[in-house]
Amino acid sequence: MKFDWNKYDEKPLSRRNTLQIFITNACNLRCDGCFARNVMGEEGIHMSMEEYKKVLSEFLEKGGEQINLIGGEPLLHPKLKEILDLNKLNNIKTTIYTNGYFLDRFSREDFEGVKIRVSLYCKSGGVKSVSKLPKFNIPIEICFMVSRGNSVDELIESANYIEENYDCNVFFISSIRELDNDRKEFFDDTEISMNVLKYKELVHKFLDLYNGKMEVHVSKRGVFESTKTVADCKCRFANYFIGGKIIQCPYDVVNMKFQDGYEFGCRNCQQNNSCLMSKIVLIRRRKNE
Numbered sequence: 001m002k003f004d005w006n007k008y009d010e011k012p013l014s015r016r017n018t019l020q021i022f023i024t025n026a027c028n029l030r031c032d033g034c035f036a037r038n039v040m041g042e043e044g045i046h047m048s049m050e051e052y053k054k055v056l057s058e059f060l061e062k063g064g065e066q067i068n069l070i071g072g073e074p075l076l077h078p079k080l081k082e083i084l085d086l087n088k089l090n091n092i093k094t095t096i097y098t099n100g101y102f103l104d105r106f107s108r109e110d111f112e113g114v115k116i117r118v119s120l121y122c123k124s125g126g127v128k129s130v131s132k133l134p135k136f137n138i139p140i141e142i143c144f145m146v147s148r149g150n151s152v153d154e155l156i157e158s159a160n161y162i163e164e165n166y167d168c169n170v171f172f173i174s175s176i177r178e179l180d181n182d183r184k185e186f187f188d189d190t191e192i193s194m195n196v197l198k199y200k201e202l203v204h205k206f207l208d209l210y211n212g213k214m215e216v217h218v219s220k221r222g223v224f225e226s227t228k229t230v231a232d233c234k235c236r237f238a239n240y241f242i243g244g245k246i247i248q249c250p251y252d253v254v255n256m257k258f259q260d261g262y263e264f265g266c267r268n269c270q271q272n273n274s275c276l277m278s279k280i281v282l283i284r285r286r287k288n289e
């Protein structure tokens, strides 16, 4: 499959020591492809501030740089503001992963210096559809999780709609898809997984047809090789769940392979090109470049 490098430039990336913290089990939705579906546990439990402070202090000792707040729906955590203030005070970069349904309850100022990544599944009709997103004046990034039913037209229409109606400069394409290796143990318990070759075809078609101004980020697992970013074989990622459970690699979340602890930059990873966290960032070239 030919990729038009005349249309895009790739931005080099570096990895930060990142902890993904599941701050709440509460969620207003029950999505088929939910990343956390096996670890959600009892409904409506929020992480206490006492626990959050402890996690943060251990994270800082380990050289942590970035925290991803996730759940459940992290905007439902009653002490979210306090959490964001604590992160800011400790110079931690924060990204919130949200379904976006409650963003109209917040203001731009609430998320100063925080990245909000809104996850969407489709253009209209189902849960997490672009058309169900409330109106708000908060800068966001979109993460469109493509699954079996999505078409390239739907992806293009969604990107154009988002660009016209929201303060968004990143359209991140990721997917609920099969693994491209023999283990195939990831997300094979849902009917909606997209075949990896179909995903590759869809992404290429999108990149060919998309004419908007947003950066296009693509989860590249088995789809692209980066031409700029040197593979880092040390893992810089871990997940922390309410109550102290830890799983370093997101691949192990579905299978609940809990660990005793985590360290950054120590664990060797053999599946770097297929790391769930790796992506490629593409920026449209201006006409005369």
Ligand code: SF4
Residues within 6 Å of the ligand: 027, 028, 029, 030, 031, 033, 034, 035, 036, 037, 071, 072, 073, 099
């Ligand atoms: S909104 Fe997110 S946390 Fe909630 S069920 Fe859907 S995928 Fe899971």
Ligand code: SF4
Residues within 6 Å of the ligand: 234, 235, 236, 237, 248, 249, 250, 251, 269, 270, 271, 272, 274, 275, 276, 277
């Ligand atoms: S795939 Fe490797 S680098 Fe990526 S999170 Fe898992 S262990 Fe870490």
